[in-house]
Amino acid sequence: MNETPDPALGASIIHATREALRQAQITLPPDVIRALSMARERETSEIAKGELANIIANLEMAGSLSVPICQDTGVPVVYITLPPDVPLTCTMYDAVAEGVRKATREIPLRPNVVDPLSRENSGNNTGAGMPAIHVRPGDRFTITVLPKGAGAENMSRIAMMLPSERDQIPKFVVETMLLAGGRPCPPVILGVGIGSTFDGVAALAKEALLEPIDCMTPYEEEILNIVNSLGIGPMGLGGKTTALAVKVKTGGCHTASLPVAVNVQCWACRRATVEVDY
Numbered sequence: 001m002n003e004t005p006d007p008a009l010g011a012s013i014i015h016a017t018r019e020a021l022r023q024a025q026i027t028l029p030p031d032v033i034r035a036l037s038m039a040r041e042r043e044t045s046e047i048a049k050g051e052l053a054n055i056i057a058n059l060e061m062a063g064s065l066s067v068p069i070c071q072d073t074g075v076p077v078v079y080i081t082l083p084p085d086v087p088l089t090c091t092m093y094d095a096v097a098e099g100v101r102k103a104t105r106e107i108p109l110r111p112n113v114v115d116p117l118s119r120e121n122s123g124n125n126t127g128a129g130m131p132a133i134h135v136r137p138g139d140r141f142t143i144t145v146l147p148k149g150a151g152a153e154n155m156s157r158i159a160m161m162l163p164s165e166r167d168q169i170p171k172f173v174v175e176t177m178l179l180a181g182g183r184p185c186p187p188v189i190l191g192v193g194i195g196s197t198f199d200g201v202a203a204l205a206k207e208a209l210l211e212p213i214d215c216m217t218p219y220e221e222e223i224l225n226i227v228n229s230l231g232i233g234p235m236g237l238g239g240k241t242t243a244l245a246v247k248v249k250t251g252g253c254h255t256a257s258l259p260v261a262v263n264v265q266c267w268a269c270r271r272a273t274v275e276v277d278y
């Protein structure tokens with residue numbers, strides 16, 4: 001890694017991180033808003049329609065008041081996308097963490113990050129390994145954030161299946177939602193990782209949540225239809241819309257393995273990308 005600090009670049013990363021968090025916390029992406037509106041039209045139960053209307057009204061109010069759409073502003077999951085001409089440096093990690101601290105103070109965000117054993121709260125949404133930072137190659141230098149609330153994250157599951165159990169993947173995904181019930185604030189989006197390794201499959205499931213939800217493969221739609229036949233419905237009060245989408249991301253795996261992970265995302269599918277000026 002190149003260790004030479006670049007104060008101007010650091011400031012740009014801090015700004016992009018803070019701005020991405022602001023956007024993600026206050027407004028949902030257009031594809032998610034469209035999916036919520038379409039679900040409200042499709043629902044026949046008055047309670048389900050009412051719950052979706054409440055979610056949409058909440059979104060409109062958060063936007064007009066410039067406040068977070070949910071009290072649980074989550075933990076910061078951050079993706080740095082680096083173009084070929086930008087070397088990765090340690091100071092980039094420090095700048096992202098500083099952007100999180102700034103966002104926590106200024107938006108403001110609820111300080112959610114604690115030490116896992118002492119439960120001591122850092123007060124600024126950073127800690128050991130937090131923000132969770134992932135680096136990937138790309139054409140543009142961007143910061144993408146995916147703040148993750150605990151209600152949905154806690155319902156996520158992982159399984160080390162056998163290759164012969166490939167047909168059981170939809171069952172595992174549906175079972176995950178059945179066990180979760182209303183706790184992850186449905187309608188949810190289910191990020192499904194298939195393949196890679198034990199740690200890699202969880203990362204794939206989370207990355208699947210970065211994809212737009214208005215296009216799905218036949219396999220994703222097939223799983224979505226089964227999930228929606230559960231009848232859990234918006235906020236667990238019954239209805240046709242338990243999930244808005246299922247998104248699958250795959251990776252190569254050992255010939256003797258079939259890792260599968262489901263990362264549950266509540267209706268507050270907060271994601272935003274901001275370009276870094278460099």
Ligand code: SF4
Nearest residue numbers: 070149151152185266
């Ligand atoms: S699960 Fe999502 S919508 Fe529910 S409280 Fe947590 S962040 Fe908010």
